[in-house]
Amino acid sequence: MFRLNNTSMFRSFFRAPLSTATEAIKSVEAAAVELDKLYKTVQIELRGNDPAVLTSFVKFATTAGNYLNVQSHSWHLRKPTHTRFTVLKSVHIYKKHRVQYEFRTYYSFISYKHLTESTASTLLEYIERNLPEGVALKATSVELQQLPEYLLEQDPEQFTDDSNKVSHV
Amino acid sequence: MNIQLLQCARMNYSSSRISHKTISISLIWRRMNCTVGSTTEEIVIPQKIPRGPTDILRALESTIVKDPTAAHYKFHDDPYLIPNSNLGKRSLSMAQEAGRKAAHWVRKENVDLFQHKEAEPFINMFAPPKVYKEDSIVSIDDLKECIEKVNVDDSILVYKLLKGKSVEIELEVMQSMLELLCFYNSQDSLPEEFIEERWFRQSAKGERQRKTWKDGAFAEEIFISIKEPNAEAYSAIIQGMGKYYQIDRATQLFEEAKQKGLTLNVNTYNTLIEAGNLLKENYDMRWSYIVQLLNEMNDKKLKPNLGTLNALLYCLSSMGSKVSKDYALKSLSEFRKFGIEPSLASWSFILQIYCKERGPTSTILFDIMNEIENKEHMIRDIRDVNFFVTAMNICRYHLNDVSLAKRVDKLLHYGNNYNLIGDSFRESLYYRHFFILSVNSEPIQEFMQNVYDKLVPHIYTPELSVIEEILKSIEISGAIEFLPKLWSDMIIFDLCRKESILNFVIDIMISNEPKNDPDLVEKFANIGADIYEKVMNQNEMKTNLITVTGDMLGNIMVLFLRNKSFDKAWDLFITLDKQQQKVLGVPRFESLSALIDACIEEKVPSKAILCLAYAADVGYENVDELAKELQSKLTLDETHLQKLSKIVGQHVIIETNE
Amino acid sequence: MANPPHMIAHRKSWNSWNTSNLDGGLRPSETAIEDVFIRKFMIGTWHALFVSEIIVKRQHNIIRIGGIIRRSISARKMYFLIGYTEELLSFWLQCPVKLELQTVQDKRDVIFKYI
Incomplete structure (x- = not known):
């Protein structure tokens, strides 16, 4: 299960791709030409104060992805996060009479599947430029990389055992 | 992690x-699988597509086509705030710029209030401005910063402060300071942010070559304070002087530098070539001077650049001798060998050389267009902006060729070439030529559809002369359905002040009666009413009044009658009759007879008789026939007959009675 | 009230739009103060011209200010004010400021409900 790191979050920033190991991908040419990175998923978390704005933006982002032949899947959390303040209603005395204010943060997610770095950067930039006011975006991506040479050269049996050990999530 | x-x-x-x-x-x-064989999939990773930071924006921009129905984007998008006329466009954009200047002034006045720097990411343009006063503590870095930011006044102040503290300034800094001062003639030019003022500054009106170099200004002071001026210093000061037309001192310094055996750079020689234009009297001496300079460049192994080519062509264009055409082509081919492609400025000079007004027609523009078509051009010389205006000018006056003009227009709209139109004066000149050429060459329907509707009013607002040409074309072709639209545009652009054009419009309406179109008749009558109101309600105190002629009013009357608005026509007639001192001249006979016919139709013989009386007063001769007609068509009673007899004479009536 | 609090996000929306009040939003207090400054500045500079609330939207770096104004001054004067406001506010707030105003002939046209 992905656990989002609670590092400082800005309006929209691109988190460092999480690299994971794989054996099945072969590397092609040498470093003379820079190769694209492959992203398994690019997940976008949207936060906003107004659920209607979020749903329309999700529609926009998924349609933009469709035009670039990127499949996407979107969902939203049913309940928002409430931040509440209960303050005194009057300037002086009257402790029994209060006013309550709350901020609501609605969450929405979009997940694009199987992109390359060029597509991902283009799509993300286009979406970010069209972010409506009052909506915050956080992008997380999972990269696919080839398993490094030194791991392949090791005994594959040992490798399987290792993966069994580190099984807790 | x-x-x-x-x-x-x-x-x-x-x-x-x-x-x-x-x-x-x-x-x-x-x-x-490995043991078995080769059924593992191969995953081919594609190459990364490198993208710059603004590539996506440019891609999005390429999807937008210029919308002719929308105003320029600098105007606020609101119907009240969109300008219609040329004057409106100019005043509104300059007003906005004035607001910006006011904000800059407020910031300068209250510098201490604007010192905060809290933006993240920080934008340098909004940074608090650095102010240097007489007592501020400065260092050489401050001077370098001022020079980099191209602040002439500030850099002079900082320099003086440094000198006051006897700080030793190294030669490089002095050189860059000298270059800055020479380029700007020791004074601050208009800051680059004030784009509207730059756009509207009419720099093309006859570039008078007055000497504007400030003698003894700070630039020369710096030059003097450099003890051992090297080649760079001499180059800088000579170029500065040449730019601001201080030719005598420039050549003097040039001789000095040559005596000292210094090799000046290419741009200095370019400046001197252009200066030679003013220096020598006749063409041969100029050319020999230029050749001398070129030989010197050759001796010192200086490689010529685009500036040299343009300087040569500029001199040749103002020489106008028989051999200049020859020399021009030769220079072009020579420079091609050096690998220097001519820029748009070179082409405009060539056009000027070849297509002289009184000379033979030259089709060189066709060849030039073949060369430069369908390419995106960057500005490489400050005179490149003259090209499009010159080309359109030649298309109109010299060649009179619409298809070539369209090619030029297409080139202008290719990619980013529109940036090369220069300022607002050149743009309006360009479109003026284009419009008049199109109107005179193309059938009026095509012109209105393709050119007029697209460009007016947002891209180009036509001037009076252009509207006159369009009206002429309408008159010739009889395409009067365009007249109402043109008239409403004329009102919006505020072009209805000249008497001649009003008369022209009325004449067209009179001579072309719309046969099957009652709508058009009504519109014509409305136009007539507009003109009538305008003309009668002029402010007496203003200059350039439109003289109200009887002819004009008579014509308007006919328009009303065609539209069957008898009352309005009658009111007009009353005005004619009563206010004779305001009206110059009398209406034509046809108008009066038309009025009488209408009176007969409306069965108001008294009015008809009034009209007849007027006609007789004026002295028209065919009043008798009109009277007879009146009698035959309407029954007149005694009073009428009496009046009639007074007007035309007894014999007419007696005849009919018999 | 015309639209009581339970109508927020149904029929009633906000006058300033930004992300400072979300979970993990940055500088809420400075943003609010800036909005107060912007509103006071606009009301003062465009004297007796605004007939609607002043809407402040923040997108990335840009602040967009919207509102409806009356046509009581000429277009030239309005352009002067537009240039002046945009420039001065961008100097003060250190970011690009864009004005998006709409004019209306009669201020009574803006009223949609009498309470």
Whole structure:
């Protein structure tokens, strides 16, 4: 299960791709030409104060992805996060009479599947430029990389055992 | 970080949530596969497409086509705030610029209030401005910064402060300071932010070559304070002087530098070539001077650049001797050999050389267009902006060719070439030529559809002369359905002040009666009413009054009558009759007879008789026939007959009575 | 009230739009103060011209200010004010400021409900 790191979050920033190991991908040419990175998923978390704005933006982002032949899947959390303040209603005395204010943060997610770095950067930039006011975006991506040479050269049996050990999530 | 995620050993794109059993099975599968043979998939990773920071914006921009129905984007998008006339466009954009200047002034006045720097990411344009006063403590870095930011006044102040503290300034800094001062003639030019003022500054009106160099200004002071001026210093000061037309001193310094044996740079020689234009009297001496300079450049092994080519062509264009055409072409081919492609400025000079007004027609523009078509051009010389205006000018006056003009227009709209139109004066000149050429060459329907509707009013607002040409074309072709639209545009652009054009419009309406179109008749009558109101309600105090002629009013009357608005026509007639001192001249006979005919139709013989009386007063001769007609068509009673007899004479009536 | 609090996000929306009040939003107090400054500045500079609330939207770096104004001054004067406001506010707030105003002939046209 992905656990989002609670590092400082800005309006929209691109988190460092999480690299994971794989054996099945072969590397092609040498470093003379820079190769694209492959992203398994690019997940976008949207936060906003107004659920209607979020749903329309999700529609926009998924349609933009469709035009670039990127499949996407979107969902939203049913309940928002409430931040509440209960303050005194009057300037002086009257402790029994209060006013309550709350901020609501609605969450929405979009997940694009199987992109390359060029597509991902283009799509993300286009979406970010069209972010409506009052909506915050956080992008997380999972990269696919080839398993490094030194791991392949090791005994594959040992490798399987290792993966069994580190099984807790 | 996130070691728990590394555990997910990926395998053929499987997700991280796959259980371990699956993983091990896949592993085994893979190993078995390895032993078997070559059925593993090969994944080919494509190359990364490098993208710059603004590439996506440019891609989005390329999808937008210029919308002719929308005003320029600098105007606020609101119907009240969109300008219609040329004057409106100019005043509104300059007003906005004035607001910006006011904000800059407020900031300068209250510098201490604007010192905060809290933006993240920080933008340098909004940074608090650095102010240097007489007592501020400065260092050489401040001077360098001022020079970099191209602040002439500030840099002079800082320099003086440094000198006051006897700080030794190294030669490089002095050189860059000298270059800055020479380029700007020791004074601050208009800051680059004030784009509207730059756009509207009419610099093309006859570039008078007055000497504007400030003698003894700070630039020369710096030059003097450099003890051992080297080639660079001499180059800088000579170029500065040449730019601001201080030719005598420039050549003097040039001789000095030559005596000292210094090799000046190419741009200095370019400046001197252009200066030679003013220096020598006749063409041969100029050319020999230029050749001398070129030989010197050759001796000192200086490579000529685009500036040299343009300087040569500029001199040749103002020489106008018989051999200048020859020399021009030769220079072009020579420079091609050096690998220097001519820029748009060179082409405009060539056009000027070849297509002289009184000379033979030259089709060189066709060849030039073949060269430069369908290419995106960058500005490489400040005189490149003259090209499009010159080309359109030649298309109109010299060649009179619409298809070539369209090619030029297409080139202008190719890619980013519109940036090369220069300022607002050149743009309006360009479109003026284009419009008049199109109107005179194309059938009026095509002109209105393709050119007029697209460009007016937002891209170009036509001037009076252009509207006159369009009206002429309408008159010739009789395409009067365009007249109402043209008239409403004329009102919007505020072009209805000249008497001649009003008369022209009325004449067209009179001579072309719309046969099948009652709508058009009504519109014509409305136009007539507009003109009538305008003309009668002029402010007496203003200059350039439109003289109200009887002819004009008579014509308007006819328009009303055609539209069957008898009352209005009658009112007009009353005005004619009563206010004779205001009206110059009398209406034509046809108008009066038309009025009488209408009176007969309306069965108001008294009015008809009034009209007849007027006609007789004026002295028209065919009043008798009119009277007879009146009698025959309407029954007149005694009073009428009496009046009639007074007007035309007894014999007419007696005849009919018999 | 015309639209009581339970109508927020149904029929009633906000006058300033930004992300400072979300979970993990940055500088809420400075943003609010800036909005107060912007509103006071606009009301003062465009004297007796605004007939609607002043809407402040923040997108990335840009602040967009919207509102409806009356046509009581000429277009030239309005352009002067537009240039002046945009420039001065961008100097003060250190970011690009864009004005998006709409004019209306009669201020009574803006009223949609009498309470």
